[in-house]
Amino acid sequence: MSPALPDDVVTAAQSGDAAAFSRIYAALAPGVNGYLKVRGLEDHEGAAQEVFLTVFSRIGSVHGGFQGLRTFTFSVAHARYVDDVRRRARQPHVSGYDPDTDVRAVDSAETAALESLEATGVGQQLKQLKPEQQEVLLLRVVADLSLEQVAEIMGRTTGSIKQLQRRALLRLKSIVEREEALV
Amino acid sequence: MNHAVSHNDDDVRHLLEDAGLEQTSPLEASLMALRAAGHEPMQTAPSPELLAFMGPAADPSCEPSAEPSATPSPVAPVVPLRRRRTMRGAALGLAVVAATGLGVSGVAAASPGFRAAAGTAVEQVVGFFDPSEAGRQAVPSTEANPGDADAPEQPAFGTSGNRTDSGPAGHGTAGAGGESEDNAGGSRSAGETGRDVSGSGSGRSDSQPAPAPQPERAGNGALQDPGSIPAEAGDTAKKLVEDAGGTQPSDVVPSLPADDVLPAPGKPDSGVKDLPAPPKDAPAPSQ
Structure with a gap:
């Protein structure tokens, strides 16, 4: 905080x-x-x-x-x-041409391992949420704002922000548990 | 560090409790990683614009990655420009007034009728504010000939003989005499009278030979008797003459000598001997 x-x-x-x-x-x-x-x-x-x-x-x-x-x-x-x-x-x-990002070449084992780690990062998890759910979670967790402050920023009511937060957490929980199950 | 971690844990738990969800380790770990993203320090130093706000008192410990050389602000102080609009407006107004004055004076010098027109305009403006003053001055100006613009400025208390005499002799127009009479306070009929008198005076001097001079009355004006007042003249002229009784012109007026004094060549009874005729055989005088 x-x-x-x-x-x-x-x-x-x-x-x-x-x-x-x-x-x-x-x-x-x-x-x-x-x-x-x-x-x-x-x-x-x-x-x-x-x-x-x-x-x-x-x-x-x-x-x-x-x-x-x-x-x-x-x-x-x-x-x-x-x-x-x-x-x-x-x-x-x-975007310019970057030989390192050319997918037509075969990646090394280290690169594949790093990409798998990034894919399991919190950024990739958030991208699976809806934009409004991402916004609520970021403002609540990263910016450490209250429900009223988030409602003021997003131009919504406090009740709707609370519902968005609940759905976002449920969606994130299902994503994390699915990834845990795959691993 | 442990205190911060525990504080973050409390916040995450509180968030999950508000949402009515169970605390699971994977979800809690994901939220903790998300929360840690908001605590990463800035990798770059503040821009010069931001440093201008912070000033030299910026605490280097606030920016862990800030370079020591970036603390002095490279932004130059803002110096307000001097405003010269008022001086510029006054100078422009002065230049416009000077140019207008030069133009008006040039036109006045080029055309003599401009002065009469300007005088008329000024008198009309003055008459608009003071009708009594305008009734006395506007009339001669409106009837004035542009060539006689100085006529109203002549003294109004001169004798009628001089006025009627100076009009046609000075300007050669019959209207000037009438204007002089009119300016002296006479009515319209008085002006016409003055014009008639002056006309007769000028015609006599051109067509008829000079009559026998009368030393007492031989004035150089149009009237036979300079001190007399024409019968047609108005009462105003008479009053003016009576008022100016002490300023009558002198009777000592140069007159032509009598005819018997001047030799009349070619007349046998003149008593003047003619020059002897040159002899016929005498050589002709060289030219």
Whole structure:
């Protein structure tokens, strides 16, 4: 869980204190980076820094202390993710030729073992969930937000977020148990 | 570390209890791995834009992977530009006013009728705000000949003889005399009278030979008697003459000598001997 900061830090940042900006960045940057990384953004660290640029430039409009700042920060991160998905939908994916990723060649034993490990990772498990279920789990587990905060970010009611969370956990449980059974 | 792990375990258990699910080790391990993704440190240092927010007081311990050379902000301070809009507007307004004044003065110097038109316009504007002043000044200006723009500026208390005399002699137009009478306070009939008088004066001087001079009355004006007032003149002119009684022109007026004084060549009874005729055989004077 990311460390919680007192509300005075937000007030100091709103008055232009540079040290307060540093403490906010240190407290929230890992969570934002992990959220964007699990979501599959290519340059997740660059996107995280853009998120904090937006948050710092609008910190004067933040209300609710540190929890309000956390909600606002992950709202911006969620908007960045949505923008990235739309941009990728509009533009065809262009990738250069990498001989190491050419599937027409036979992989070595080590490469096959690593790929199997990645396939069993949490990222692959999450990809089998619906997008809304992924979003709820990431905001609840990675960003450590409450049901009300997740509902505010996703624009839904708290009850619907609770139902989405339950279905996501049930779906993840079935996926994990199936993989355990296969192994 | 153990405290953090136990804290994460508590959060995961609490999450599963809220969802009404049983705690299984594979699901709990998966959620713990997912939760650990949010605690990985940033691999890159903050961008210069972010460092500008954090300033030199940024704590290097907050960014474990931050390079020490990245702490000073390379962003130059923002210096607001000086605003010169007010000075620019004043300078432009001054230039426009100066150019307009130069143009108007050039037009006034080029065309003599412009001054009369400008004077008329000014008097009309003044008359709009002060009708009493306009009724006294606007009338001569509207009837004025553009060539006689200076006529209303002449003193109004001169004698009628001089006014009627200076009009046709100075400008050669019969209308100027009428204007002078009108400007002196006379009515429309007085103006016509002045025009008639001046016309007769100029015609006499051109067509008839000079009559026998009368030293007391031989004025150079159109009236036979400079001190008299024409019968057709209005009462206003008479009042003006009476008011200006002490300023009558002097009677000492240069006159032509009598005819008997001047020699009349070619007349036998003139008493002046003619020059002897040159002899016929004399050589002709060289030209």
